[in-house]
Amino acid sequence: MAAFYLALWGLAGLLGASAIAALVWAIRRGEFDQLREASQSIFDDEEPVGKVTDRFPDKRF
Amino acid sequence: MADTPETVPLPAPEERERLTRIQIDRSCRQTVVWYYASAVFWLLVGSALALIASLKMHTPGFLADWEWLTFGRARPAHLAAMIYGWGSMAGVGTLLWLQARLTRNRLPFPTLLPATAVIWNLTVAFGVVAILAGYSTSIEWIEIPPSTAILFGFCIAAIIAASIRMFRSRESKHTYVSQWYLFGAIFWFPLLYVSAQLFLHTPAAKGAVKAAANWWFAHNVLGLWFTPIGLATVYYLIPKVIGRPVHSYHLSLLGFWSLAIFYNWAGTHHLIGGPLPAWLITVGIVGSVMMFVPVVTVAVNHHLTMVGHFHHLKYSPTLRFIVYGAMCYTAVSFQGSLQSLRSVNEISHFTHYTIAHAHLGVYAFFTMVMFGAIYYVAPRLLNAEWHSAAWIRVHFWTTAVGMAIYWLGLTWAGWEQGKMMNDPRIPFLDIVRFTVPWLWSRSAAGVLMTIGHLSFAWLFWNMLRQRGAYLPGPTLLIRKDEPVAVGGGE
Amino acid sequence: MNRAWLLVVGVIATIVASVTGLVLLPDRQLRSTGPVEDEDRGITLPVAYFGDAEEGRKVYMDLGCIYCHTQQVRPEGFGADIERGWGMRRSVARDYIHDEPPLMGTMRTGPDLMNIGARQPSAQWHYLHLYEPRITSPGSIMPPHRFLFEVRHSADGLPEDAVRLPDEFARRKPSWIVPRDRARWLVAYLLSLDHNYEVPEAR
Structure with a gap:
């Protein structure tokens, strides 16, 4: 049982450490720099910003 | 085709x-x-x-x-x-x-x-x-x-x-913010489900600790499976429907990571007053209160995205359901954080109040968002229009009003029930009798919601048979006064 | 390495952290908890379920009793559980060492059952209550569990634990209800629910 706990704690620590490492790496690489572009990424020329894409199926509102 | x-x-x-x-x-x-x-x-x-x-x-x-x-x-x-x-x-x-x-x-x-x-x-x-x-x-x-x-x-x-x-x-x-949430959901759910089964059905946890494992799991099904899928949908569909990017992308990322870190820990608030170490319950309360962070960021963000575009609610079925759901996400999360405080929990625990709260999360938030998503997605998959706007309205109003009745009735009844339960002079059966009219109100709400579900099923059935107007493109915006865009083979 | 791995690792890390904190740590703290000795009676408490009570626990689970009844007494000053007579002390983790899984519940449409065996020690009461809850508890909204019983109309050859139905609840008079095995087990389990003894941590 002790080995089981040791393994779990080790795993938890390892994962926690790698999460922090990945975060640091991502920030350094500038992954969080182009946020405006990211928010625009769901639009394109055919469904651009400003175009409404859903409405009731008939004309009577 | x-x-x-x-x-x-x-x-x-x-x-x-x-x-x-x-x-x-x-x-x-x-x-x-x-x-x-x-x-x-x-x-x-x-x-x-x-x-x-x-x-x-x-x-x-x-x-x-x-x-x-x-x-x-x-x-x-x-x-x-x-x-x-x-x-x-x-x-x-x-x-x-x-x-x-x-x-x-x-x-x-x-x-x-x-x-x-x-x-x-x-x-x-x-x-x-x-x-x-x-x-x-x-x-x-x-x-x-x-x-x-x-x-x-x-x-x-x-x-x-x-x-x-x-x-x-x-x-x-x-990477769009929805993708973060979706990746979260898709990895969290199997980890949750499998580890919960292990803790609950093997000696990996014993006795009272199984209750902690139970609520760690149950709360996270909502928090780390339904909530991220629901929020990913909201983050995609609100901007997409109204044609406006999400107000603050910074806030949306903060929202994701604070949810990932805090929601996990909230589950043990279901065991306040129960036979587990006090520190464990306190951790659950702290996690629940910290949930204010992701909730406020998401609420502010969606509100600011919507500002000036609320009139679309009138015209877009998707947006109606999604905005109703997003508002209820804010409501249910605030309520959840408050409910985890010991003084509130002392009254609300073990009563119908909790049942109302659970439905506010799974139904008013998640289910309504999923209705909105299906209204958006299905026509684009099947190249057909929803065949009846009237049935969509029936669906929306029965479920929206039904849910409101459900929540108001049981929240009020549950709160009174809790106060009466904490007054030992009131016989238990008097409390039961007090709740009965409110249980009837719940059934009435349930009938309304079921009518909504039947209209939705009817709409979906006709969608499967492509009974609505044929759609050549992937969008619902075909005006009668506008020539139908190219792309169809007819 | 791309952003997918950042996400995946972060996502897994959060959940591993919480399961460690909310399940593994408390388990470590509570695992060694054992029964207490009752020197006067020469037994250890809580008593492990065996025989009919053990079977009855399964009936309690399959009929979903937990959706309306809790099995946990909250501490004094937090709610009125003790004042209501649901137990003489709060429940502690030690009470559940034989419970796989624990049936603590989260809803009190009906009263707490942590010590129902001490509060209602009569098997007859339980049979009548299970058959038609309104016989013993007017105004109750508990579902009747008539399917756990056989109804007989003649006193000949009645088993010892048959109970005469009050006339106003009998379709044909006279009527006796004879518990089937599952009712017997369930009541044996309910009668075994008695945690009214002292434990060091709840003094």
């Missing part, structure tokens, strides 16, 4: 984008329609079980001699049908479509993924029948037998594989 690029010679750039989108939606057709159709089926099964359970609460003689439908079985069967049938299947369908759209890739595994929908259905059916037949594990939210972990695990593995494959060959160099 086929909208192939060849039918349109030398497409313009925007026409190319339109065709790409048609192809992406087409690639999702089989899988996502399978998931959605199954979800609608389970919604009806779950509603029937809910009505039976609700009627039994004020009229205990109703169907009393049929052991399979005794309250203690109908209620967990309702939960299993709704959570693992309706909610999860609608969620997976939406998740796959969103990922295809966001990575601008076709959905892979055209045979395997529809097969997972079949397996998922069989698993849920097995679970629901097992509960009704008396093989419930009697552990809330995970009453279905532990063997289901293998089947759900298989389905989720295929879904993860498809997600990773689409993500790796994505076109856009940006």
